[in-house]
Amino acid sequence: MSSPAEKVVVIGAGMVGHRFVDELVRADRIGRFEIELIGEETYEPYNRILLSEVVAGRADLKALSLPLPDSERVRFRRGVAAVELDLGGQRLLLDDGTSTTYDRLVLATGARAFIPPIEGLERAPRHVHVLRTLDDCRNIAARAMNAKHAVVLGAGLLGLEAACGLRRRGVPVTVIDLDDHVMATQLDPAPARMLAGRLRDLGVDVITDSSIGEVISAYDEIVAVRLADGRLLAADLMVVSCGVRANVRLAADAGLAVDRGILVDADQTTARTGVHAIGDCAQSPAPMTGLLAPGWSQAERLVAVMTGSTVEIGAEAPTTPVQEPVRLKAAGVDLITMGVRASLASDDDRLVTLTDSGARRHVDLVIRDDTLVGVTCLGAPEISASLSVAFDRRTPLPVDPLTLLVPEGRAEEPTSPVRMPGATTVCRCSSVTKKDIVTAWEDGARTAGDVATVTRASTGCGGCREVLCGLVDWLNASDPEVGTGAEPAGGPATRSTPVTPRNMPVESTT
Numbered sequence: 001m002s003s004p005a006e007k008v009v010v011i012g013a014g015m016v017g018h019r020f021v022d023e024l025v026r027a028d029r030i031g032r033f034e035i036e037l038i039g040e041e042t043y044e045p046y047n048r049i050l051l052s053e054v055v056a057g058r059a060d061l062k063a064l065s066l067p068l069p070d071s072e073r074v075r076f077r078r079g080v081a082a083v084e085l086d087l088g089g090q091r092l093l094l095d096d097g098t099s100t101t102y103d104r105l106v107l108a109t110g111a112r113a114f115i116p117p118i119e120g121l122e123r124a125p126r127h128v129h130v131l132r133t134l135d136d137c138r139n140i141a142a143r144a145m146n147a148k149h150a151v152v153l154g155a156g157l158l159g160l161e162a163a164c165g166l167r168r169r170g171v172p173v174t175v176i177d178l179d180d181h182v183m184a185t186q187l188d189p190a191p192a193r194m195l196a197g198r199l200r201d202l203g204v205d206v207i208t209d210s211s212i213g214e215v216i217s218a219y220d221e222i223v224a225v226r227l228a229d230g231r232l233l234a235a236d237l238m239v240v241s242c243g244v245r246a247n248v249r250l251a252a253d254a255g256l257a258v259d260r261g262i263l264v265d266a267d268q269t270t271a272r273t274g275v276h277a278i279g280d281c282a283q284s285p286a287p288m289t290g291l292l293a294p295g296w297s298q299a300e301r302l303v304a305v306m307t308g309s310t311v312e313i314g315a316e317a318p319t320t321p322v323q324e325p326v327r328l329k330a331a332g333v334d335l336i337t338m339g340v341r342a343s344l345a346s347d348d349d350r351l352v353t354l355t356d357s358g359a360r361r362h363v364d365l366v367i368r369d370d371t372l373v374g375v376t377c378l379g380a381p382e383i384s385a386s387l388s389v390a391f392d393r394r395t396p397l398p399v400d401p402l403t404l405l406v407p408e409g410r411a412e413e414p415t416s417p418v419r420m421p422g423a424t425t426v427c428r429c430s431s432v433t434k435k436d437i438v439t440a441w442e443d444g445a446r447t448a449g450d451v452a453t454v455t456r457a458s459t460g461c462g463g464c465r466e467v468l469c470g471l472v473d474w475l476n477a478s479d480p481e482v483g484t485g486a487e488p489a490g491g492p493a494t495r496s497t498p499v500t501p502r503n504m505p506v507e508s509t510t
């Protein structure tokens with residue numbers, strides 16, 4: 001007689017909870033687990049990262065959907081929040097008055113937007129929003145149809161994406177930040193100044209070294225904000241983008257140890273056996289980033305721990321702060337940053353900088369022992385993809401690193417599907433290499449959409465879409481039976497123009 005399935009309850013149907021469930025169903029071939037997924041949002045899981053693209057009118061809500069595996073072993077309870085956790089009784093109380101028990105519990109409760117204390121906000125005036133959920137996104141997009149002037153508090157990655165999105169919808173926008181330059185977490189002052197110039201070119205006003213002292217409302221609606229220096233700005237829409245805080249209350253109330261997140265070890269396990277935390281709510285020995293890729297690695301790791309399989313991803317999770325690769329997804333701005341920034345380079349590092357104020361371009365490369373360890377690339381999309389690949393490869397650079405900045409002069413094109421080594425990471429969110437893509441293709445995936453389904457490449461931030469499509473084009477072109485391979489009309493991995501010649505020779509992929 002087979003033993004009964006182990007009941008796994010997952011709290012939180014965000015991007016990491018969803019990924020965990022999907023991974024577990026894929027890995028559990030013998031039906032060892034039955035899964036109950038509890039999500040307080042009333043929607044199917046969706047791609048939160050692309051909400052700013054929806055605000056900008058560049059993505060459709062439908063394209064955000066993250067389907068759950070079609071398995072009778074998965075029960076999804078949406079629109080229901082877990083309100084109390086009884087660790088001793090292995091029981092959860094839900095806000096619909098029911099309860100559920102578990103053998104193993106996974107907390108994937110994510111994070112919520114932080115709202116700083118500002119005079120006038122306590123009256124909760126209408127048209128003041130954060131951007132964290134699909135509902136927030138809908139409300140912002142709806143208000144943008146009538147808004148005459150928006151303010152965005154916070155010039156971090158998300159604040160700038162929201163501001164550019166609103167501007168793209170035709171709303172005049174001012175971004176305000178306490179720091180003396182935009183995207184201060186990722187950028188040095190020089191590229192930040194260039195970025196601010198680019199934003200102003202696009203019609204986004206930028207005020208740094210300042211903050212909002214008061215939100216002024218009339219008839220329950222925001223009408224203006226007063227800056228700390230006394231200036232008054234008319235505003236009938238405000239987006240607060242001042243960082244996030246992990247959702248730890250449920251865990252803390254139950255007696256689990258929390259700090260900035262729920263404390264877990266490198267296997268995502270709390271001090272309580274069988275109770276785990278992953279994603280934005282978890283504080284593992286690696287630094288908390290609030291970004292997706294580490295959360296997805298944690299989900300994979302936990303599945304590997306539960307199923308006894310091996311996992312390569314995140315096997316050596318860094319315990320010292322590293323600058324996660326970041327791409328600004330804003331209409332009209334092309335910016336990537338990764339690794340060491342120029343101001344933090346050591347004396348022995350080599351710095352290559354290109355500044356072109358007329359074209360609002362700025363590139364910083366930090367080279368250590370002939371390896372690219374830091375990239376800031378603003379306004380130069382023609383080289384940003386190849387710099388990302390060179391950064392990921394960590395292989396010795398050309399003798400003259402200047403050639404990395406000059407597309408025609410480059411001795412080799414690292415993003416070329418032919419030259420890219422098999423181990424090159426194509427999709428950072430899902431840690432998918434070129435070799436994984438080639439394997440998926442060899443196993444029968446013939447379109448970029450098929451490859452995305454198998455490998456999950458391009459299903460996160462979507463920054464690798466072009467390279468993925470180029471690889472699939474190249475693979476299909478190498479097989480006369482397949483030809484060029486049609487791509488699906490929608491879905492994660494589509495693009496308008498091919499990026500590589502169709503008749504490229506095939507090279508070894510290992």
Ligand SMILES: Cc1cc2nc3c(=O)[nH]c(=O)nc-3n(C[C@H](O)[C@H](O)[C@H](O)COP(=O)(O)OP(=O)(O)OC[C@H]3O[C@@H](n4cnc5c(N)ncnc54)[C@H](O)[C@@H]3O)c2cc1C
Nearest residue numbers: 012014015016040049081082109110111279280290291292
């Ligand atoms: C607009 C936007 C753009 C972003 N862009 C990027 C980007 O470009 N790159 C990047 O890496 N990251 C980006 N991020 C961050 C990324 O979305 C998060 O890192 C990721 O969503 C974390 O996933 P998670 O599942 O841990 O948490 P979440 O996605 O926050 O999901 C947690 C879920 O748990 C639910 N929940 C919480 N408590 C309970 C409870 N008690 N009971 C039931 N359900 C509960 C919540 O309602 C939520 O649905 C962006 C975020 C936003 C908002």
